[in-house]
Amino acid sequence: MTDNSANIIKFPEDFLWGVSASHFQIEGYPTEVERRLSDWSRWTEEEGRILDGSNADRACEFHKRYLDDIELIGELNLKAYRTSLNWAALMPEGPGTVSRERQFAPGVVEYYRDLFSRLKERGIKVFVTLFHFCLPDWLAEEGGWTSPRVADEFETFADLARQHFGDLVDYWMTVNEPMAYIYQGYVAGNWPPGASQDYLGAFVAIRSMLTAHARAYHALKGGEDAVQVSFANHWRPFAPERKWSPLDLMVTHYRERVFNHIFPESIDEGALNIPAPLSGRKEFRALEGEIPGLKKSMDFLAVNYYTRELSRFDLSWPPDLFGTRSKRADYPVNGLGWEAYPEGFYRVLTSDINPYLIDSKGHNRPVFVTENGFATLFSPDLSAGDWSISDRERCDYLISHLVVLKKAIEAGVNIKGYLHWSLTDNFEWSEGLTPRFGLVRVSYEDQARKLRESAELYSKIAAANALETIDR
């Protein structure tokens, strides 16, 4: 006889269950691929940039197969879908020297309108990100996020996005995980533009991204207060590798302050403040200060959470204030070495986001979890067969994170929805096609989709708006 007993955890009545993705990771958009229209489509052609040697030229062929994938979303009982716009395909050319009216490329507009309309017909809420790590190549060539024109260009992009898709989008996000992007592109050198340890470049990019966010926020609203606009922040609780080490504590503090807080804090305050000692240098100080239109330009909180991070100070010259990521793991890890750490999710939801819960009118900002998921590793060459369908670890990750999410709701946090990363396996940036984040498996060779056990589980949770756990 066992003494296991089932617990039913109910979610609030209007809670939204969904999935999240980004265009480049799934689309394989034909013109982008053929003409190498974006920095990322060029980056994947460079020798040694992608760990497993794959690229996103086909990815999940979402561009061809989106009708089938919408069916899957329906089958899983989901009511929210998040993706991003392909800026490079929508605006394949820069402004040039002749002044002319800027427009979106026609075929691309129809594709997105069809996608969003079909989602809406099924009662699925549409979440759209403008910038999810990919720049049009012409803009990247001019310096991307350090180009003096990037905020103008982003505003034009946002304005056209509102004109073409505003009637179909429920929640807009200007940029996805600005600090993850800036860290990878300016410090670690793993992503375009491929700079490394370039802290000044990183802060120039932060300032222009904040400026661009502010301008896009107002362009997307188009004067309508009810239009919901925010940005997605990657939250990663940091902890020192060696609790007793003042140097590890110091780098943990910097990483925490800059990686997690610099964006939401600047937006809430309407100004960029750079932490000491960097602010002691005049080229950094010049980047500080008020940014027009920025203050409180965040209607809801979009929280992406995967794991925590242990930080350590390394003896090197010149010393690096931000330290490095420790390789130690104290909890079970996913295929990418990221600890499954639901306690961190609870900390983010109940404490880290606390300073940003109240908007300019004194109202509670709604909170959406716009990404959370678990990676396993399987070669992109695998096709038919039973591999990876039984994904107990992903199921455990999902359950443990939903349990603490519900506790956070009980603690009074206004969480309105959860969007799992991701519906299908997809292209995981510099790691290639090997890491699998999908509830649905993709065999890249024949593009077949197959539901994993986690998909069945998630679909039951969404249908019941409840989760069953067993106390052992």
Ligand code: BGC
């Ligand atoms: C990004 C996604 C990425 C996921 C898993 C997030 O940082 O927004 O594009 O695939 O995490 O690494």
